[in-house]
Amino acid sequence: MKKQRHRQIIFYKNYFEEFFLKQKEKVKAKIIWTFDLIEELERVPETYLKHIESTTGLYEVRVQQGSDIFRIFCFFDQGRLVVIMNGFQKKTQKAPKQEIEKALRIKEEYEQERK
Template sequence: MKFEYYQDENGNIPFEDFLETLPDKDANKFRWMIGVVETLGLEVAKRQKWTKKLEDNLFELRSIQGNDIQRGLFFKYEAGKFVITHGFTKKTDKTPEREKEKARKIRNLF
């Protein structure tokens, strides 16, 4: 499996922009975790609680560093290929609806 980052029509990559706002330790852990998920696959990632299915073809990457909880939303767009739409810092147990809606809009473009 392989993750790609969504790039908008202006060349912006929202997930990379998000990672740049994080402390280096947090961003590096998130990048590491993405690489491990690519290598080991979604079933292992699900068991390790690195990913969570939110709804049909919308998933959450989960990274925790200390008290900071970062998330990246992604979807499958063809066999073995996934797109990370954007990232955010989670402050509650539930994924905010506005974050899911942002990911849905990007998914619909594909």
């Protein structure tokens, strides 16, 4: 039986792929598992998908594998489409400012291309 999908994940350009290919197999598996969860659950817990404070529409996919924590930025387009952008390994309490700025630039680039 096919599972119902509440969202569809797409990857914008190769920003995410560059990050993903550098990860260990266990981390890749956990990222894929988390993406499946985001597509399938009607309400995704903040443990896995959280709005980034003081941004307009920027979210982070939250992945933890053992003691390693990863964040993958994304945003919604047309409500049900999750556009995946850059990712990084989290080493500090807050997401680094330059990573958020990079994500906002990519989002802006995407929106310009959609016009």
